[in-house]
Amino acid sequence: MLKELIEKREKLVADARAALDEIKKNTDEARAAELEKRHDDIMAEFDKIEEKIAREQRMAAAEKRLEEGAAEERARNRPKPGDSEARGQDEGDELEYRQVFYRFLAGGGDPSNLTPEERAVLRAGHDKGAEFRAQTTTGGSGAAGGYTIPTELANIMIETMAMWGPMYDQDICTVMTTAGGNPIDLPTVDDTAVTAEAHTEATPLTDDGGKDVTFGKKTLNAYVYDTEFVRFSFELAQDSIFNMESLLGGLLGKRLGRIANSKLTVGSGSEPNGIVTASTLGKTAAAAAAVTYDEVIDLVHSVNPAYRQSPKVRFMFNDLTLAVLRKLKDGEGRYIWTAGDVVNGVPGSILGYRYSINQAMANVATGQKSMIFGDFGAYFVRKVGSPVIGVLRERFWPDLGIAGLIRLDGELGDTAAVKHLIQA
Numbered sequence: 001m002l003k004e005l006i007e008k009r010e011k012l013v014a015d016a017r018a019a020l021d022e023i024k025k026n027t028d029e030a031r032a033a034e035l036e037k038r039h040d041d042i043m044a045e046f047d048k049i050e051e052k053i054a055r056e057q058r059m060a061a062a063e064k065r066l067e068e069g070a071a072e073e074r075a076r077n078r079p080k081p082g083d084s085e086a087r088g089q090d091e092g093d094e095l096e097y098r099q100v101f102y103r104f105l106a107g108g109g110d111p112s113n114l115t116p117e118e119r120a121v122l123r124a125g126h127d128k129g130a131e132f133r134a135q136t137t138t139g140g141s142g143a144a145g146g147y148t149i150p151t152e153l154a155n156i157m158i159e160t161m162a163m164w165g166p167m168y169d170q171d172i173c174t175v176m177t178t179a180g181g182n183p184i185d186l187p188t189v190d191d192t193a194v195t196a197e198a199h200t201e202a203t204p205l206t207d208d209g210g211k212d213v214t215f216g217k218k219t220l221n222a223y224v225y226d227t228e229f230v231r232f233s234f235e236l237a238q239d240s241i242f243n244m245e246s247l248l249g250g251l252l253g254k255r256l257g258r259i260a261n262s263k264l265t266v267g268s269g270s271e272p273n274g275i276v277t278a279s280t281l282g283k284t285a286a287a288a289a290a291v292t293y294d295e296v297i298d299l300v301h302s303v304n305p306a307y308r309q310s311p312k313v314r315f316m317f318n319d320l321t322l323a324v325l326r327k328l329k330d331g332e333g334r335y336i337w338t339a340g341d342v343v344n345g346v347p348g349s350i351l352g353y354r355y356s357i358n359q360a361m362a363n364v365a366t367g368q369k370s371m372i373f374g375d376f377g378a379y380f381v382r383k384v385g386s387p388v389i390g391v392l393r394e395r396f397w398p399d400l401g402i403a404g405l406i407r408l409d410g411e412l413g414d415t416a417a418v419k420h421l422i423q424a
Contacts, residue, residue, distance in 0.1 A: 006338040010050045013339045016042040020327060020335075036327070039221060042145050043326060045321075076131050084317035090097065095121045120275075165261035165358035167275065172356060173333050173379045174413075181222030181384045181407055188216040188413060219407045220382040225259045227252045227404040234398045245402065249389045256387045264381060264410040265360040275316075275379045276361060282419025288366040291321075293328045295338060296371075300351060302419045303374045312377035315355035320363050320407070321370050325350055366423055373417030382409040 019039040023032050100118045111119055122210065151239050166172045176184070194211055230248055237244050267274035282302030285295050300308070307313060317325070326337045340348040353373070362368035382408035392401040412418060 002053065002060075005056065007364060010339075012042050012046040012049065016046065016326075017335060021333070035420075039327065040323070043323065094261070097121055097124075100196065139152045155362060162362075165258075165360050166316075166356045166358075167261045167264035167358065168257060168381065168383075168408075170321050172314075173275075173381045174312075174377050175383060175412075176220070177383045177384060177385070183218040183222075184382060186218045186220065186380060186411070186413055188218055189213060190216075190414075190416075195212075198392050217412055218380075220380060220411055222247035222382065222384045222407045223263070223409055224405060224407050225256065226406075226419045227255050227264070229392070229396075229401040231396055231399055231401045231402045234400060235304065235402060245391055245400075248402050249391075249404075252389055252402065253378050253387060256404050256406040260406055260408055261358070262360045264379075264408070265358055267410065272408065272410035273412065274410065275376070275418060276369050276420060278374055278379075278415060279369070279374070279418040279420040281422065282373065283421045285342060285370075285421060285423045289364055290424045291324055291328070291370070291389055291421065293330055295337065296328065298372065299373050299419060299421045300353070304416060307375035307378070307417045310377050313353060313373075313375050314352050315353055315371060315373050316358050316361065317355065317371045318359050318361045318363065319357050322355070322357060323359070324364055335352075339353055363422060369420040369422050371421040372418055373421075376418065378408065378414045378417035379412050382411075384408065 016039050019035050022035050027035075027176040028299055064408060066119040103118065104114060107276060111122070114122065117293045155270045164365055178184070194213075197206075199205075230252065232244055232248065261273060263272040265274045266276050269277060282313065283295055301388075303313075319363065322337075326335070328336050330336060336351050338352075340346045349355065362370055366372045389402065389403060389404045392403070395401060
């Protein structure tokens, strides 16, 4: 399946390029618009294929973890030599239908993975209707037999997804993790504009302080963000086929990830100083809603070559901006965007530089900073411990409450290291 998706992905890239290659200087506007729409449709399908590839890889990893967990569970519940019967829990404890049903699901729905005692508990629970949360059909067809048809609940939650960004990733920026939240000063120095002077023989060296080194500092604090409490009833906690604490905890963790990425991207400075906010001007686009190939080159070369050699140098923009850049060609008609190779772990690139998609960045629109480029290793992310998810049981008793907290800060240590392109 994965191989087929990768092959389809490569074909889509070739088809998209072929569509744009048909656009010549003498192509009429209607035909050009048709070809551009075809290209956009193909690239939309390309994005879906990439998502499917990522899902297949995640699913394979999840299935492997589930199988390993099921194997461990079966090993724990396997009768020991000399035992007269299998034991499902600690000796003397009575097996409950819920626990056996969970093991049944974890084992892939195969009763042969259960012990004889567990199968007996499962069968008895089924016979008396234990844990059945099925609603029968209603309406005119019910009396004809529809009432006997149960509605089953799959133990899979369909979660709406939205990518939020990479700024909390230690592979993108320079991350400092501390146990406490006390301020951290980062000393800075910019001596790049100062040079040495010619020396005259037998003349004393100048000592007027005119070329003394000037130091500065940047400070990392610890700003706190919370998810607010999400309350849920003890009945829901007990009756749901899902572990509600784990489910809600995962969702709240993603909320913390979104706020962290947003603040580290466009934070005002009175909070984390976002990398876009802290960056300096590299290029002003001539158009309010477009970017040209020459302007992308100018943005790259607005950053000193010393930074362009960094292992963490890259572009950053949102997904709609990537769609614009995918259509740009150089003077030889070659695309400046390269798809990369998922199989061999080679990421896509723009002009040979890696890029990160960050949905917290602005679209290509009037006056917006739509793209940044530079050495992201110069941006410091301060994490105070790890994000915390807590469940409060007494305050809302008998119900429960769950909330999350995160402490962080961000600062661009050297403003010359990252430049932005701003629209006209």
